[in-house]
Amino acid sequence: MNLLPPPAVPRALPRAASVSAAPRRHLPGCVRAACAALALLAAWPAVRAGNDYGFDYQELQYRAKNLAARPFAPPPKRVPDWLLPPKINYDQHRDIRFRTDRSLWREDELPFQVQFFHPGWLFHETVQIHELEAKREIEFPFSRRFFDYGKNSFNESIPRDMGYAGFRIHYALNKPEYLDELAVFLGASYFRALGRGQHYGLSARGLAVDTAAPAGEEFPIFREFWLERPAANAKEVVVYALMDSRRVTGAYRFSIKPGDDTVMRVKATIYLREPIGLLGLAPFSSMFWHGENSGTTNGDYRPEVHDSDGLLVAHAGGEWLWRPLVNPKQVNTAFLSAENLRGFGLLQRDRDFDHYQDLEAHYHQRPSVWVEPVGSWGRGSVALVELPTADETMDNIVAFWTPEKCPAVGEPYTFEYDLHWLTDLSKRPPAGYVVATRPSTVMGQPELRRFVVDFAGPLLSRLPEGVTGEVSVGEGATFVGVNTQRSPYDNTWRLAFEIKPDGSGKPVELRAFLRKGDDVLTETWSYRWQP
Numbered sequence: 069m070n071l072l073p074p075p076a077v078p079r080a081l082p083r084a085a086s087v088s089a090a091p092r093r094h095l096p097g098c099v100r101a102a103c104a105a106l107a108l109l110a111a112w113p114a115v116r117a118g119n120d121y122g123f124d125y126q127e128l129q130y131r132a133k134n135l136a137a138r139p140f141a142p143p144p145k146r147v148p149d150w151l152l153p154p155k156i157n158y159d160q161h162r163d164i165r166f167r168t169d170r171s172l173w174r175e176d177e178l179p180f181q182v183q184f185f186h187p188g189w190l191f192h193e194t195v196q197i198h199e200l201e202a203k204r205e206i207e208f209p210f211s212r213r214f215f216d217y218g219k220n221s222f223n224e225s226i227p228r229d230m231g232y233a234g235f236r237i238h239y240a241l242n243k244p245e246y247l248d249e250l251a252v253f254l255g256a257s258y259f260r261a262l263g264r265g266q267h268y269g270l271s272a273r274g275l276a277v278d279t280a281a282p283a284g285e286e287f288p289i290f291r292e293f294w295l296e297r298p299a300a301n302a303k304e305v306v307v308y309a310l311m312d313s314r315r316v317t318g319a320y321r322f323s324i325k326p327g328d329d330t331v332m333r334v335k336a337t338i339y340l341r342e343p344i345g346l347l348g349l350a351p352f353s354s355m356f357w358h359g360e361n362s363g364t365t366n367g368d369y370r371p372e373v374h375d376s377d378g379l380l381v382a383h384a385g386g387e388w389l390w391r392p393l394v395n396p397k398q399v400n401t402a403f404l405s406a407e408n409l410r411g412f413g414l415l416q417r418d419r420d421f422d423h424y425q426d427l428e429a430h431y432h433q434r435p436s437v438w439v440e441p442v443g444s445w446g447r448g449s450v451a452l453v454e455l456p457t458a459d460e461t462m463d464n465i466v467a468f469w470t471p472e473k474c475p476a477v478g479e480p481y482t483f484e485y486d487l488h489w490l491t492d493l494s495k496r497p498p499a500g501y502v503v504a505t506r507p508s509t510v511m512g513q514p515e516l517r518r519f520v521v522d523f524a525g526p527l528l529s530r531l532p533e534g535v536t537g538e539v540s541v542g543e544g545a546t547f548v549g550v551n552t553q554r555s556p557y558d559n560t561w562r563l564a565f566e567i568k569p570d571g572s573g574k575p576v577e578l579r580a581f582l583r584k585g586d587d588v589l590t591e592t593w594s595y596r597w598q599p
Contacts, residue, residue: 129319132317133339135317136316136339146227146231147191147194150225161186164216164217164218165216166183166185177300178299178302179300180237181247183238184232195231199295210228210230236252239305239326241330249262250326251332258353261487261489264330265491266491268434270435270465274309274311275336277347279351280453280466286313288311288316289313290310290320292310294307296308305324315340319338321335321336322334330490331487332489334484335483335484336484339478347470348469350469350487352437354467355374356464357460359372360423371425372418373424373429375434376415376416378415379415381406382409387592389404393414394454395464399453400454401451405447406448407447408445409448413439415438417502418503437489446471449469450467499589500590502523503523505593507597515569516568517567519578519597522562523563523582524560525589529559535561535584537551537580538583539565541567543576544570544573544576546568550564551563551565552564576596576597579593
C-alpha cells in the first residue's frame with residue numbers, strides 16, 4: 069500500500085513565537101536547562117526519565133542483540149477495534165489532527181520540530197518515542213490532549229496508554245518563515261523524506277525480508293524511537309530506532325540533513341534469530357501504473373502515472389545500467405549482479421508536467437531516491453520486484469540490495485549508506501542516458517516487435533554523426549536489426565531495433581547502448597519484454 073500519511077494539518081506550519089522574555093540561548097546553562105524542563109512538563113502530561121548511564125548507538129546495538137537472543141513476542145495490542153476498519157474510515161481518521169502548539173521543540177524555537185501520528189485506520193501498531201538530551205532518555209507517554217478529534221465523538225474513550233503510530237519532522241525547507249514536513253516515520257519500518265520543492269512519493273524501509281517469496285514476506289517493525297535534541301543552530305537531526313520481527317532485530321541511526329538534496333546517513337546493525345531466505349538492504353517501495361512504455365493509459369485521462377520510472381545501477385567498473393519500470397501482468401523479479409556497488413536507486417527522470425497532467429498528485433515533483441554505500445558492500449545483487457497493479461493506490465515496485473551471503477544467526481551485521489532524496493541526479497552517466505522507452509509492433513510484419521529508445525546528454529547533443537547502437541537479445545527471441553538517428557528537434561539520439569519472438573511465450577531480456585567506435589557513450593538500457 070502507498071503509505072502517504074493523510075494531511076492531518078497543513079504541510080506548512082508557521083514558526084512558533086518566543087514565549088519567554090529573553091531568548092533561551094542567551095541564558096546561563098543551568099537556568100536554560102531549568103526553563104526547558106519546566107516548558108517540557110507544561111507541554112507534556114507526564115515525563116519519565118530513562119536510563120542514567122547514557123544512550124548511544126553502542127547501547128542500542130546491545131539492546132538489539134539482547135532482543136534477538138529472546139523468542140519473538142508480538143507487540144501488545146493497544147489500539148481498540150473500534151479505531152480500525154471497518155469501524156472507522158479514512159475520513160474519520162483524517163479528522164484527527166495533531167495540535168501544532170504541542171510540537172516537540174517548538175517552545176525552544178529549535179530549527180526542527182516533531183509532531184506525532186494518532187493510531188487507527190490502517191495503523192494498528194504503536195511505537196514508543198523518547199527524546200535524547202545529553203545522552204539521557206526521556207520517555208513521552210501518549211496523551212489525548214495532543215490531538216484535535218474534529219467531528220469524532222470517541223476521544224474520551226481513547227486508551228490512555230495507547231501510544232503513537234509514528235511521527236513527522238518539520239523544518240524550514242522551502243521558506244524561512246514556514247516549517248514544512250521534512251521526514252515521516254510511519255507504519256512497520258517505512259519512512260519518507262523530501263528535498264526542496266518536492267512532493268511525497270516513494271517510501272524507504274529499514275529492511276526487506278523474503279520479498280515476493282512464495283511463503284510470504286515478513287515486515288519488520290520499528291518498535292521504539294529516540295529523537296536527539298538538536299542544537300539551536302543545527303543543520304541536521306538524528307533519529308535512532310529499534311527494529312524487531314520474528315526472525316531479525318536491528319539497531320538503526322538516521323542522520324537527516326535537509327536541502328535541495330536531502331541526505332540521510334543510515335547506519336544499521338542487524339541480528340538474525342533464524343535464517344532468512346532473501347535479505348534486502350536499503351529497500352524502498354514505489355508505484356508504477358502506466359508510462360510511455362506501457363502502450364496503454366488504462367482508460368485514465370493522464371498520459372503517465374508513476375512515482376518512479378526506472379531503476380539505475382552504478383557498477384564499480386564504470387558501467388551504468390538503466391531499467392525502465394513496467395506494470396506487469398504477473399510478478400517480475402530481476403537480480404542484477406554487482407560487486408563493490410557504487411550506487412543504485414529508483415528515479416523519477418521525467419519532470420515534464422505535460423506528461424502527467426495531474427494538478428493534485430504532482431507526479432513530476434516526486435523525489436528520486438539514490439543509495440550510496442559507505443564502505444564496500446562486497447558481492448551481491450540489486451533486486452527489482454515488479455507486481456501487477458490495477459490502479460495508483462498500491463506500491464507495486466520494490467528495489468533493494470541483497471548480499472551474496474546472509475549473516476549468521478546471532479552474529480552482528482553492520483552496513484551503512486547515504487540515502488539521497490533528490491530531484492535531479494547529478495551523478496549520472498557523463499555522456500548519455502535514457503529519456504524514453506517505447507515498444508511497438510511493426511506495420512506489415514506482425515511477427516516482429518520494435519523498441520525505440522531515446523538517449524540524451526551533453527556530449528551526445530554535440531555529436532552530429534558516427535553514433536551506432538549495440539543490442540543484445542536473450543532467450544525467447546532473435547535479433548533482426550538496429551539503426552540510430554539524431555533528432556534535429558532536441559539533439560537526442562534514437563536507437564530503434566526489431567526482434568522476432570520464437571513463440572515460446574518466454575520473457576525476453578534485452579540490452580542496448582550507444583557507442584562511437586570503441587567508446588561507450590551511454591548507460592546500458594536493460595528491459596524485460598513479456599510477449
